[in-house]
Amino acid sequence: MRVALIAHDKKKPEMIGLAIKYKNALSQHEIYATGTTGKLVANATGLTITCKKSGPLGGDQEIGSMIANNALDLVIFLRDPLSAQPHEPDISALLRLCDVTATPLATNVASAEIMLTALDRNEIPLMNPNIKKKAI
DSSP, rough: OEEEEOOOGGGGGHHHHHHHTTTHHHTEEEEOOOHHHHHHHHHHHOOOEEEEGGGGGHHHHHHHHHHHHHHEEEEEEEEOOOOOOOHHHHHHHHHHHHHTTTEEESSSSSHHHHHHHHTTTTTTTTOOOSSSSOOO
């Protein structure tokens, strides 16, 4: 599976903790991340991560493009809902794309734990990469 990891600054320690806890599960899949998050997680875990740009510099848009092009199977985006984000329109677009394409999305640690546990147990069905996800 192709997994995206994104975390706002105040949530990066939580993302690192999740990645350490679920390192074995994540190591079996292709991991993509926005720039800073990817570098921090890779340094903490040794996982191979394809890093995009930092979120405010277009990384959220790059991940959004991957979702729109059926190049991701699930997204973990630990958001900081209490801090204003200068690139909020990009964030909203990314979340909307997940909804439109039915791409599984976790936006907090609790939902990420559920998703990563399912990933570890191979309980998330792999979409046929030759079939586009359809909007519901």
